Amino acid sequence: MSKVSKRADAITDSVTLALNAKATQLKAKGEKVYNFTAGQLPFKPPTDFIEAIRGESHFLKSFQYSPASGSKKLKQKTLDDFKSRRNLNSQSIENWDVLVSNGAKHSLSTIMGTIIDPGDKVMLLGPYWLSYPHMVKGWGGEIVEVLSEISDGFAPSIEKIGQVFESQKIKAIVVNSPNNPSGVCYSDSWMKELATLLKRFPETWILSDEIYSELYYYDPAPSQVYQFAPELLERTLCFDGISKSLASTGLRIGFTLGPKEVLSKAGKIQAHFSSGPNSMIQYALEEWDWSQKKDFLISINDHLRKNTQVLKEILYEHALGKLWYQTQGAFYFLLDFSKTAKYEALKTSDDEDLALRMTEELLLKERIAVVPTGDFGLKNAARLSMVVEEETLREGLPKLLQYLKS
Numbered sequence: 405m406s407k408v409s410k411r412a413d414a415i416t417d418s419v420t421l422a423l424n425a426k427a428t429q430l431k432a433k434g435e436k437v438y439n440f441t442a443g444q445l446p447f448k449p450p451t452d453f454i455e456a457i458r459g460e461s462h463f464l465k466s467f468q469y470s471p472a473s474g475s476k477k478l479k480q481k482t483l484d485d486f487k488s489r490r491n492l493n494s495q496s497i498e499n500w501d502v503l504v505s506n507g508a509k510h511s512l513s514t515i516m517g518t519i520i521d522p523g524d525k526v527m528l529l530g531p532y533w534l535s536y537p538h539m540v541k542g543w544g545g546e547i548v549e550v551l552s553e554i555s556d557g558f559a560p561s562i563e564k565i566g567q568v569f570e571s572q573k574i575k576a577i578v579v580n581s582p583n584n585p586s587g588v589c590y591s592d593s594w595m596k597e598l599a600t601l602l603k604r605f606p607e608t609w610i611l612s613d614e615i616y617s618e619l620y621y622y623d624p625a626p627s628q629v630y631q632f633a634p635e636l637l638e639r640t641l642c643f644d645g646i647s648k649s650l651a652s653t654g655l656r657i658g659f660t661l662g663p664k665e666v667l668s669k670a671g672k673i674q675a676h677f678s679s680g681p682n683s684m685i686q687y688a689l690e691e692w693d694w695s696q697k698k699d700f701l702i703s704i705n706d707h708l709r710k711n712t713q714v715l716k717e718i719l720y721e722h723a724l725g726k727l728w729y730q731t732q733g734a735f736y737f738l739l740d741f742s743k744t745a746k747y748e749a750l751k752t753s754d755d756e757d758l759a760l761r762m763t764e765e766l767l768l769k770e771r772i773a774v775v776p777t778g779d780f781g782l783k784n785a786a787r788l789s790m791v792v793e794e795e796t797l798r799e800g801l802p803k804l805l806q807y808l809k810s
């Protein structure tokens with residue numbers, strides 16, 4: 405029998421998808437399921453943006469190939485928007501360009517392919533988004549993890565990061581703030597210390613995944629590492645897109661912003677591997693007034709803030725205040741199972757990862773779907789999506805906590 409590649413064989417099934425499928429199956433049978441797994445906003449994008457897409461549907465060019473690295477006008481608009489949102493002067497990014505791809509996931513994997521040689525080490529700060537390891541390994545790289553837990557506020561220690569940098573050559577570091585899965589925005593002082601550290605390692609690329617940068621519910625806006633040391637910009641690549649900020653995961657538009665030379669190489673990979681992204685959406689983004697994004701996001705961020713306040717309230721009502729930590733952005737919260745009676749009752753050895761077993765039990769017995777975070781670099785925890793209706797949270801969370809306390 406013909407065999408598939410070792411690369412393809414090494415990719416494990418997505419636990420999230422499997423759980424989601426099970427939850428959907430139960431729902432289809434008419435059962436009430438509290439689903440906390442969503443990685444997308446349950447809202448439609450702004451009406452004027454939808455109208456802009458409709459408008460572009462009248463033109464032939466919307467149905468034809470766009471330039472392989474994306475439309476020129478959209479690139480400029482993206483760069484201008486980025487510059488003003490990050491408060492950067494034109495000089496500091498005068499050599500920058502944009503690559504428009506089929507979603508930020510595609511942006512990240514294309515850039516990994518552009519900078520990683522087999523055996524290169526890429527540092528991931530845990531908890532991290534579960535797709536990064538697959539991308540790194542897919543291009544022949546190795547991951548080096550620096551993990552954190554609730555007692556660190558889910559921000560890995562700069563000292564530990566420094567120790568790893570001292571002991572091995574790190575080709576790239578991925579920084580994701582606001583963070584999936586923790587919902588944490590790394591603090592200014594943390595970013596400043598990281599910037600100071602990275603200045604000492606000029607051969608390391610900085611991959612700044614800012615896909616959630618507009619989803620934050622406490623001012624000020626989350627900061628990024630290069631804002632504390634603009635000299636890092638010459639080896640930084642920033643990732644953004646419309647999936648989260650425009651509630652448009654299905655339209656597949658992602659942006660990489662970074663130095664021209666590296667983006668022109670990445671553009672060649674993109675040209676041969678996938679071509680330019682969706683033409684109609686790119687042209688609609690050119691035409692639509694981006695200043696409307698702010699208003700669109702106000703009610704969403706208010707909803708997220710309210711839900712995290714409700715969550716805190718319910719945790720304290722159940723005497724589980726020790727599971728609380730402050731989130732500021734993205735739309736997730738991590739529930740630490742290791743600090744619960746249920747975990748103590750089930751465990752047979754220290755440090756055993758029971759999250760998968762516990763989340764399966766939660767779905768089958770309590771009809772609650774949450775995502776176990778083993779693949780995100782965090783044992784004995786589950787990710788809760790905060791995009792749900794407040795009512796779902798008020799009904800589902802007490803059941804979940806009751807299970808953890810039993």
Ligand code: PLP
Nearest residue numbers: 507508509533584615645647658
């Ligand atoms: N980065 C992070 C941290 C994410 O959570 C996601 C999606 O969930 C992405 C990137 C990719 O977003 P998309 O490919 O939908 O633009």
